[in-house]
Amino acid sequence: MSALLEVSGLQVAFGELRAVRGVSLTVGKGQTLAVVGESGSGKSITSLAVMGLLPAQARVVEGEISLDGVNLLDLAPEELRRLRGEELAMIFQDPLSALNPSLTVGYQIAEVFRRRRGASRAVATGRAVEAMAEVGIPDAAERAKAYPHEFSGGMRQRVMIAMALALEPRLLIADEPTTALDVTVQAQILRLLRERQRAGLAMIIISHDLGVVARTAQSVVVMYAGQAVESGTVAEVYGTPAHPYTLGLMAASPSARTGRRGIRPIDGNPPDLTALPSGCAFHPRCPFARERCRTETPALRPLPSGRTSACHFAEEVLAHDRAAGA
Numbered sequence: 001m002s003a004l005l006e007v008s009g010l011q012v013a014f015g016e017l018r019a020v021r022g023v024s025l026t027v028g029k030g031q032t033l034a035v036v037g038e039s040g041s042g043k044s045i046t047s048l049a050v051m052g053l054l055p056a057q058a059r060v061v062e063g064e065i066s067l068d069g070v071n072l073l074d075l076a077p078e079e080l081r082r083l084r085g086e087e088l089a090m091i092f093q094d095p096l097s098a099l100n101p102s103l104t105v106g107y108q109i110a111e112v113f114r115r116r117r118g119a120s121r122a123v124a125t126g127r128a129v130e131a132m133a134e135v136g137i138p139d140a141a142e143r144a145k146a147y148p149h150e151f152s153g154g155m156r157q158r159v160m161i162a163m164a165l166a167l168e169p170r171l172l173i174a175d176e177p178t179t180a181l182d183v184t185v186q187a188q189i190l191r192l193l194r195e196r197q198r199a200g201l202a203m204i205i206i207s208h209d210l211g212v213v214a215r216t217a218q219s220v221v222v223m224y225a226g227q228a229v230e231s232g233t234v235a236e237v238y239g240t241p242a243h244p245y246t247l248g249l250m251a252a253s254p255s256a257r258t259g260r261r262g263i264r265p266i267d268g269n270p271p272d273l274t275a276l277p278s279g280c281a282f283h284p285r286c287p288f289a290r291e292r293c294r295t296e297t298p299a300l301r302p303l304p305s306g307r308t309s310a311c312h313f314a315e316e317v318l319a320h321d322r323a324a325g326a
């Protein structure tokens with residue numbers, strides 16, 4: 001797999017608080033990587049750092065973010081602005097907040113072609129209609145004249161995808177793209193993203209929904225308290241989790257077999273990042289924890305087959321999975 005995006009040792013701080021603590025991840029060309037974890041795990045902050053869109057109070061204090069060998073952290077703001085849209089694009093959970101309510105949807109998409117490609121008004125409008133049709137918005141020429149509030153949630157997300165893909169970026173970051181949508185519309189949006197993936201688009205899907213991940217990504221990074229605690233292919237990580245937190249996330253998700261009835265939430269709450277537990281940050285919630293976990297911070301280490309886990313007892317967790325699955 002040749003890497004398109006490589007993030008290594010990323011640390012993001014809000015003043016004294018470290019929201020992202022040494023995260024590394026790789027996205028291959030045309031591949032989809034999922035980043036999963038509870039709220040506050042640092043997954044969205046990691047993606048905003050990649051986009052160069054961190055809030056004003058946050059800053060990258062260490063690490064590298066390289067796109068095709070270019071360290072984005074070395075670029076001037078105007079160069080990074082140019083890359084956004086051309087090379088990198090992002091869609092969010094709530095498209096309504098990203099669209100201007102007082103402008104028609106067609107105008108807003110056309111603006112991308114006018115500003116970035118210097119297209120005339122007529123050409124830009126035509127391309128906006130094409131972009132809307134490509135993401136499956138029916139009767140695109142008419143719908144282009146409508147305002148954001150006149151679209152359903154699913155259609156608004158399609159508009160955002162059309163806008164994000166207008167300049168044919170190589171990497172799309174989708175932060176909880178289907179969380180606000182009902183199940184049927186969610187399936188349609190995921191199908192649309194998979195079509196784009198097959199056409200060569202690389203993606204990072206940020207999600208707390210393991211079902212969404214299974215349907216879109218080849219590989220996954222599990223984050224907890226600002227750190228990656230497990231990574232590997234979706235098949236490996238879902239089949240036999242090598243970290244108790246991943247096991248907990250799986251147990252807390254509805255399964256195809258038991259539906260919502262089988263859900264077992266993880267005990268306790270994510271930690272306060274200003275007062276992290278000693279040793280392994282997951283130890284107060286971990287059913288596998290023992291004395292060593294309270295004193296010694298586990299490093300993210302490779303396991304056979306190239307996956308990684310930040311658990312002192314990863315082999316034991318794997319053996320537990322196998323016994324449970326036998």
Ligand code: SF4
Binds near residue numbers: 284287293311
């Ligand atoms: S290191 Fe210990 S506390 Fe942390 S996940 Fe592994 S078993 Fe649990």
